[in-house]
Amino acid sequence: MAEAMVLAIAGGADLLQKTQQTLFQQQETQISRLMSAIVNRDWTQLVRVCCLDNWREVLAALVTYAGPDEFSSLCDLLGERLECEDEGRYRDNANLCYICSGNVDKFVECWNKTARGSQVSAVALQDLMEKVVLLKRAVERERKQLSSTTSSVVAEKFRAYAGILASQGSLATALRYLELSGTSVRHF
DSSP states (O other): OHHHHHHHHHHOHHHHHHHHHHHHHHOOSHHHHHHHHHHHTOHHHHHHHSOGGGHHHHHHHHHHHSOHHHHHHHHHHHHHHHHHGGGGTTHHHHHHHHHHHTOHHHHHHHHHHHHTTSOOOHHHHHHHHHHHHHHHHHHHHHHTSOOOOOOHHHHHHHHHHHHHHHHTTOHHHHHHHHHHHTOOGGGO
């Protein structure tokens, strides 16, 4: 096959494309699917069919080759597959995909599923809020627009954290987090 590829390059773009397609059809392996996705720029198919044990390689390929207009949605798709697969075994990895895509809502919802079995401590909630605020600011800076969260889970976490801050006497900071939740002070 290596010789065929070298000869196809010399034969022009059409011959090279036909040779590549033949190679990809003859070899149905994980690496040939990855190579096919890179050559054909078919990232959605790669994310849908990849073995989740190779999620890191798929994410690396997306970071390297996917265009900026499709990158976020592809990271979300990979995150959704990781989150749903194998009883949550990949849930932390799904969170990384949601961070890469800048999807605050999905990040918090996935974090909430991971923490659901245990009682969430104030320290864990503070850690989450730090990550959420940094992610929101990074997304706002990158996209040059305000990042709005629409998830009720995100709003609930902001309100819970505002309650903790208020109980510790940090009223000004609590009010800022309450504003981020979309809740008015009257409803708190």
